[in-house]
Each structure stands twice: as structure tokens, then as C-alpha cells.
Amino acid sequence: MRLDDATTLRPATIAVAAGRGERAPGDPINPPLSLSTVSVGGGAEPPGYARDGTPTWAALEEAVGGLEGGTACAFASGIAAIAAVLDEVPVGGTVVAPRDAYSGLRSLLAKLEDQGRLGVRWVDIADTGDVVAALDGADLLWIESPTNPLLAVAEIPALCEAAAARGALAAVDSTFASPLRQQPLAAGADVVVHSATKLIAGHSDALLGITVAAAGSPLATRLVTHRTRHGAVPGSLEAFLALRGLRTLPVRLDRAEANAGELARRLAAHPAVVRTRYPGLPDDPGHARAAAHLDGPGTIVSIELADAAAADALCARVGVCVHATSLGGVETTLERRARQHGEEHLPPALVRISVGCEDVEDLWADLDAALAGP
Numbered sequence: 001m002r003l004d005d006a007t008t009l010r011p012a013t014i015a016v017a018a019g020r021g022e023r024a025p026g027d028p029i030n031p032p033l034s035l036s037t038v039s040v041g042g043g044a045e046p047p048g049y050a051r052d053g054t055p056t057w058a059a060l061e062e063a064v065g066g067l068e069g070g071t072a073c074a075f076a077s078g079i080a081a082i083a084a085v086l087d088e089v090p091v092g093g094t095v096v097a098p099r100d101a102y103s104g105l106r107s108l109l110a111k112l113e114d115q116g117r118l119g120v121r122w123v124d125i126a127d128t129g130d131v132v133a134a135l136d137g138a139d140l141l142w143i144e145s146p147t148n149p150l151l152a153v154a155e156i157p158a159l160c161e162a163a164a165a166r167g168a169l170a171a172v173d174s175t176f177a178s179p180l181r182q183q184p185l186a187a188g189a190d191v192v193v194h195s196a197t198k199l200i201a202g203h204s205d206a207l208l209g210i211t212v213a214a215a216g217s218p219l220a221t222r223l224v225t226h227r228t229r230h231g232a233v234p235g236s237l238e239a240f241l242a243l244r245g246l247r248t249l250p251v252r253l254d255r256a257e258a259n260a261g262e263l264a265r266r267l268a269a270h271p272a273v274v275r276t277r278y279p280g281l282p283d284d285p286g287h288a289r290a291a292a293h294l295d296g297p298g299t300i301v302s303i304e305l306a307d308a309a310a311a312d313a314l315c316a317r318v319g320v321c322v323h324a325t326s327l328g329g330v331e332t333t334l335e336r337r338a339r340q341h342g343e344e345h346l347p348p349a350l351v352r353i354s355v356g357c358e359d360v361e362d363l364w365a366d367l368d369a370a371l372a373g374p
């Protein structure tokens with residue numbers, strides 16, 4: 001079997017095998033960590049410069065592009081990838097975006113709106129009718145699904161179809177699903193964005209973003225041009241680490257998702273927990289849609305406690321779990337999101353738990369003891 005026959009390969013195999021280049025005896029099996037900013041000239045192509053691309057980015061892009069079914073472009077961060085897509089909106093154009101999207105997207109859109117660069121219509125992304133009603137005359141529909149941290153699940157195929165019918169670009173921030181639980185391009189999206197800082201890199205040690213658009217599409221080319229012009233290029237080490245992380249994403253995700261499902265069930269039954277949000281729970285508002293559109297409910301569980309003080313106390317008391325922001329690492333992290341700047345709209349007692357790969361019984365013992373009090 002040839003590796004470039006990627007259409008016949010299953011995702012876990014692509015994650016492990018893609019982006020390794022030609023096989024010749026004696027070659028290293030991993031792509032190089034390329035630290036050269038220039039390459040030797042004199043060939044058919046103009047001499048290379050690392051702001052245009054490096055062999056290390058190319059390997060990561062081939063692997064993520066293979067999983068998402070398009071052409072990937074790596075950026076310095078998730079937010080840099082998001083900014084590149086927002087730059088597709090014409091001056092004075094309109095963006096339809098989720099009211100409860102990731103705080104960095106909301107603050108960037110608010111800034112662009114303040115500047116008069118574009119207008120924003122905020123919607124409930126789980127309410128398909130609400131979103132479609134806001135699409136007339138829009139230039140870009142921004143979908144985030146599941147959302148961070150309320151875990152709302154969008155009806156991606158219907159939303160993308162409605163956007164296309166109105167000539168609006170449809171973008172999906174698929175960070176929470178990772179390339180293994182959702183393929184938005186196949187569902188009709190024009191572009192997928194990941195904060196590769198999270199599940200893809202997976203070890204809380206590399207900041208990186210990635211876009212994926214249909215192979216050979218003008219949009220895919222424009223995103224690469226945007227990166228070259230605006231300069232939000234990833235570091236080579238970060239790209240190397242993200243690809244190294246991606247190799248184990250299938251096993252990390254299976255483990256962390258199984259842990260998340262078990263913890264969500266136990267937390268939902270815990271007397272100190274007022275509400276548990278997890279699309280894998282049968283009574284979660286996103287459950288039916290997640291079952292239909294996602295290949296798994298993911299690794300994030302959000303819980304609400306009695307009040308903010310109880311939520312802060314939980315975060316302060318854990319010992320195996322880490323009180324930290326961000327998500328998608330091998331280690332379980334948790335934080336009270338409304339404490340973060342820009343997240344004041346969230347329930348004040350909401351704690352977002354990013355479940356990692358530890359033994360679930362140790363995680364449960366830690367959370368159960370921390371919920372019980374000092």
C-alpha cells in the first residue's frame with residue numbers, strides 16, 4: 001500500500017504515518033527540525049525563505065491536511081489562524097459569530113468592530129434558526145463546535161448549507177473536536193481552524209494554530225499568502241512538537257475521552273455539582289446532535305457548583321488535576337472560566353475541566369475529595 005493513497009487510510013493511520021516524505025534506505029524516518037531561514041538557490045524555484053514555508057511546517061501540514069481532507073496552513077497560534085480567516089471579510093463586511101465563542105475570538109471581533117473594520121451579529125450557534133436568520137447579507141459565518149466552554153453543539157451541515165446559499169464563507173473552529181472527531185470540510189465548511197496548542201500538540205508545551213481549506217482552492221492559497229504577508233509564522237520547534245503530538249492523538253484522545261465520559265457521569269451525580277455539561281451525557285442539550293455529527297463527545301467537561309467561591313475552592317484544592325488555563329494536554333487541568341478576562345458573561349461558578357490521560361480513579365478521587373471540602 002502506498003502512503004499517498006491517503007483516501008484509503010483510516011485516521012489513526014494517517015496521524016501516525018503522514019508527513020514523513022519519501023522512504024529511501026538510510027533516511028531518518030522523522031522529518032527534520034529545520035532551523036534554516038534560507039535554502040540554497042540556483043534551481044528552478046526561487047531561493048527559499050523560511051517565512052514562505054519550511055520542511056518542518058510542511059510535514060505537519062501534510063498530516064493535518066490529510067486528516068481534515070484539505071490543504072493545511074500552520075500559524076504561530078490558534079488566534080493567528082483565526083485572524084487570517086477574519087481577514088477574508090471585506091472592509092465593512094459582516095460576520096455572524098457565536099455569542100459564547102472562545103474569548104480570544106470574541107475580543108478580536110469586538111476590536112475589529114470598534115475600529116469600523118467589520119460588523120458582528122452575535123447568535124446562539126446551537127439555535128440553527130437563529131443563525132440562519134442572521135445570515136442574510138453576511139460575509140462570514142463563524143462556527144465553533146463544541147463551544148468553549150459551554151459545549152454547545154452546532155448543526156454544522158445545515159449551517160454551512162445556509163451560508164453557502166447566501167454566498168457567505170463558513171468557517172469552523174474545530175479545536176474541541178480535533179481532526180479525529182469531526183471533519184467540517186466534508187460537512188460543507190470552507191475552512192477549518194484549530195488551536196493546535198490544545199489537543200493536536202497535546203502536551204501544553206507548544207503554541208500553534210492551523211487552517212485547512214479545500215485542496216487547490218483559492219482560499220487555501222490566500223491563507224498561505226496571508227501568513228507570508230502578515231508574518232504570523234510558526235516556529236520550527238513548535239511545528240515539530242505539534243507533529244510529534246499528533247502521532248499519539250488517536251490514543252490520547254481515546255483515553256482522555258473515556259476518562260471524560262466517566263468523570264462526567266460521576267460529577268453529574270455528585271451532590272455538590274449543580275449542573276454538568278458534556279455532550280456525551282444523554283440528557284445534555286447537545287447530546288443528540290453530537291451523536292449525529294461528532295465521532296465522539298470529546299475531552300472537556302464543564303461543571304457548575306453552588307457559587308464562585310465553591311468553584312475557586314475546588315480549583316485550589318485539587319492535587320492530581322492542575323489548576324491552570326488552556327486545555328487538551330495529557331494532564332487534567334481545570335479553571336473557573338469567569339475569572340478570565342473577557343469571560344464575565346459565563347456562569348460565575350462554571351469550572352471547565354480538560355480531562356487528560358491519567359488513571360480515571362485517581363482523577364475521581366482527587367475531584368471527589370476537593371469537592372468535599374478541606
Ligand SMILES: *Cc1c(COP(=O)(O)O)cnc(C)c1O
Nearest residue numbers: 077078079102148175195197208
Ligand atoms: C485556545 C483556543 C483558541 C486560541 O488558540 P491559541 O493557540 O491559544 O492562540 C481558539 N479557539 C479555541 C476553541 C480555543 O480553545
